[in-house]
Amino acid sequence: MFTEAQVLMLGGRPAEGVALQQEARGMMDVLIERDPADRAAREMLGNLLYGLGSTLTSAGEPGRAVDALTECAAVYQELAGPGGEAASAMVPLLADVHARKAQALSALGHGVSALVESDEAVIGHLELDAGDAASPYLLDFARVLSMNAGVLYDYGDRDLAVCSADWAVRYYLSKGEEINSGPLAVSVMHGRYLRQAAGIAARVHTEQGRSEIALAAGGTELHTARVMARSDSPGDLADLVSTLTRHGLNLRVAGRTTEGNDLVREARGIDPAAEADATREWQSLTGRGPQGGGGRPVVSYSAAITAATRALGDDKVPSVLRDLVFDPSDGATAVTPSLRCEPETAPALATLLAEVAVGLLRHPGPDHLTAAGVLGIQAHCLFASASRAQVTAMRFRFHEFGGTWARLLLALIAASGSGPADGAIGEDLTGRLSDVATRLQPFSTLDGATRHLVEECEAVIARRHP
Structure with missing residues (x-):
């Protein structure tokens, strides 16, 4: 049932996956009721709740997802016990639960709590030395950094968001061969997180005026978006249109007009309305809209502390904050x-x-x-x-x-x-x-x-x- 639910998720049918996972969860409850000391059954229950939380978020039920993931964390913490080998085995699982819970909270609009959960997920992976090239958790860490970048982009500080996105892209590119030769479902999952991280990097570097880096990130985003769009799913096609448009407009600004025009034209041919939306997003990022420059909101720590210093004076904003x-x-x-x-x-x-x-x-x-x-x-x-x-x-x-x-x-x-x-x-x-x-x-x-x-x-x- 769990495998079937994953297939339904990848096929864009998460609501059907929820029903299967709920049925499987009911079966696990029966098994645990028969033998409360069955550690394997309780660990399987935790895994089911983890998957259910992810599926519920995708199915547009983030509130129920938060409940499932909170219960999942409690199961894993109970299995971890007071310490030792069992506790160590639960560290990566608990870190992943925090990352998933951050996604659910973000979808619910509870961005402040999402930031705290996402922070804890990243710290959990750092405690595992997941950023080391030889770490078995490196791809998990790349995925968590991509998710973290998304939460930071929407609710936090875009200086931190772009750092998280850049590191996710680096880690993913270093593991490209392993991803491409792995199981299709796993490759697709990592491909989508790479596309997300590269997209956030391209957006923020564009917004903050680092055009060369934005073009490099945009190139990675576009390549990945084309691969993902082979699924012909509406979501993947919408992402491709957005990427084609924003990258095309960046190429125009960089003087590569023909390349840029070709990409924008391709985007318009797929979905004119989505191309128009992406153009407006790019104009908002760059201040190049019909109204001219300015008008962009303060969305980074660096811009916020500058605004505070200008408004309150140097004496009211300690240098340690600057x-x-x-x-x-x-x-x-x-x-x-x-x-x-x-x-x-x-x-x-x-x-x-x-x-x-x-x-x-x-x-x-x-x-x-x-x-x-x-x-x-x-x-x-x-x-x-x-x-x-x-x-x-x-x-x-x-x-x-x-x-x-x-x-x-x-x-x-x-x-x-x-x-x-x-x-x-x-x-x-x-x-x-x-x-x-x-x-x-x-x-x-x-x-x-x-x-x-x-x-x-x-x-x-x-x-x-x-």
């Missing part, structure tokens, strides 16, 4: 928010970022809301990673750092808009606020300020989740 800016094309290895700094310094940096983000929200101006969002979400991710790592400051000074974290989330919730996407982000932020407020609750008996802060958090949570 020093975190890096050139993504210069061999950078930071691919998640938590890799910007050492774990022990994360709470202090998060506090500084939170103060700048909140200050920017109080300072009306063009791009200030989006810049504050980028910086605030980076601060949240640093607080979350430090908490996950149980660094000393978060264990013994949570009264201080947790208070700053809660005030940041309150400010971001208050600034969130009223559209459907904003509603999902607001719901996500409110859930995270609830987690932080719960941890602050024991400190509310110690001083009035914390008590008032917790009460404010509870009031906001009650209004948004009556």
Whole structure:
């Protein structure tokens, strides 16, 4: 049944795959009920839940996918036990669950939580030395980096997104022969993740003005998109049209007009409406639309910290935050928010970022809301990673750092808009606020300020989740 479900997924029929996996899951529940000590059965249940979570996301049911993957993680953690060989065997599986859960949360619109889950997936693979050329996990790591790049592109920092995408492309190209000679289903899966990573790299390098790198990434994306489009599936054809259009327009700008025109013409011949959409996307990335330059939102840490410095002044934006800016094309290895700094310094940096983000929200101006969002979400991710790592400051000074974290989330919730996407982000932020407020609750008996802060958090949570 599991194999049949995978075939249905690859054939673009995930809803049918869900039914098969649910049936298989029911059979596993019966087996485990008969023998709760059957480790093999429980591991198979975890694998089924992992597959079910992925299929549900593809079938447009991300909420149910999150539930399945949360249950999957609990099964794997139980199998891991307190440590030893069993725990080591579960590390790559748990890291993969975090990556899949990030995809489901992203599809649900809960981008803040998706970033934290994706960060944890990457860190889990780094702890396995998955980036080493001889690592058996290298292709898994490339896939996770591609997924991570997608989450960062949509909700986080595009400086980090393009680094993650670039590394995914490097790793995939280094394993090209192995991928091409492997089972068809596995080759197709990795091909799609390579196409995604190359596409994100091409977009961000285009957006940030690195035209030569954008053309190289676009060439990889186009080659992979052509191979994937042999399936004739609507999704793969739509990706091909988008790639042909954006790469063709980049070639035009680079002076290779004939090549560029040929690609755009080919895209228009496949789907004129999709070609027009891709053209508008490219215009948004480059600022070359009908309205001329400007108007592009702040979507990277480097742009956000520049906007904050311009609005608030050098004295309000500590130099240590400006020093975190890096050139993504210069061999950078930071691919998640938590890799910007050492774990022990994360709470202090998060506090500084939170103060700048909140200050920017109080300072009306063009791009200030989006810049504050980028910086605030980076601060949240640093607080979350430090908490996950149980660094000393978060264990013994949570009264201080947790208070700053809660005030940041309150400010971001208050600034969130009223559209459907904003509603999902607001719901996500409110859930995270609830987690932080719960941890602050024991400190509310110690001083009035914390008590008032917790009460404010509870009031906001009650209004948004009556």
